[in-house]
Amino acid sequence: NAGVTQTPKFQVLKTGQSMTLQCAQDMNHNSMYWYRQDPGMGLRLIYYSASEGTTDKGEVPNGYNVSRLNKREFSLRLESAAPSQTSVYFCASSEIGGVGQPQHFGDGTRLSIL
Amino acid sequence: RKEVEQDPGPFNVPEGATVAFNCTYSNSASQSFFWYRQDCRKEPKLLMSVYSSGNEDGRFTAQLNRASQYISLLIRDSKLSDSATYLCVVNSHSGNTPLVFGKGTRLSVIA
Numbered sequence: 474n475a476g477v478t479q480t481p482k483f484q485v486l487k488t489g490q491s492m493t494l495q496c497a498q499d500m501n502h503n504s505m506y507w508y509r510q511d512p513g514m515g516l517r518l519i520y521y522s523a524s525e526g527t528t529d530k531g532e533v534p535n536g537y538n539v540s541r542l543n544k545r546e547f548s549l550r551l552e553s554a555a556p557s558q559t560s561v562y563f564c565a566s567s568e569i570g571g572v573g574q575p576q577h578f579g580d581g582t583r584l585s586i587l
Numbered sequence: 588r589k590e591v592e593q594d595p596g597p598f599n600v601p602e603g604a605t606v607a608f609n610c611t612y613s614n615s616a617s618q619s620f621f622w623y624r625q626d627c628r629k630e631p632k633l634l635m636s637v638y639s640s641g642n643e644d645g646r647f648t649a650q651l652n653r654a655s656q657y658i659s660l661l662i663r664d665s666k667l668s669d670s671a672t673y674l675c676v677v678n679s680h681s682g683n684t685p686l687v688f689g690k691g692t693r694l695s696v697i698a
Binding site for chain 2: 513531563574
């Protein structure tokens with residue numbers, strides 16, 4: 474059971490480079506999410522997609538863009554990477570957003586910006 | 588007041604001990620509650636949902652107190668493998684909005 478798959482698992486970038494993090498789920502979930510997690514900060518929501526065709530900003534959207542390519546795939550793009558974006562990025566999905574449904578996470582992308 | 592608050596710990600307990608964590612939430616309209624577990628450098632994983640009547644899964648018991656707006660997690664007979672960070676998760680808004688995650692409580696079970 475693949476669940477939520479993130480690629481790549483590790484990446485090192487130079488400041489100013491661009492990068493797209495990929496996420497795909499095979500659970501036929503409607504909602505998908507991107508989080509970042511930094512030491513002592515907990516999970517912070519970057520963007521989410523409540524359903525195919527919609528995207529909304531979360532708590533920390535600046536410096537990121539997203540694309541809900543289809544029901545399965547939700548990508549996160551860094552147009553011009555900055556050292557402050559060094560973090561662990563998690564993608565998650567749920568049956569529907571909000572009431573009653575837990576989120577299922579991918580195993581993360583560890584991104585370092587030099 | 589933060590939407591979801593947890594004591595960050597760490598809670599250091601011996602094997603076999605019983606340990607309890609509380610988590611408070613600010614929105615009285617919240618309807619869904621969960622506990623997640625996160626191991627070091629791993630993704631959060633659903634531990635259990637929290638139901639109004641309280642629920643138990645083996646050594647783990649979750650309770651909801653709507654009047655005081657907190658949820659709790661009780662772990663009995665702690666194992667070394669229970670060492671992790673436990674995240675309190677609440678759906679703080681109505682409709683199709685993401686869950687809100689607490690920053691977590693760290694538990695270390697010591698031999």
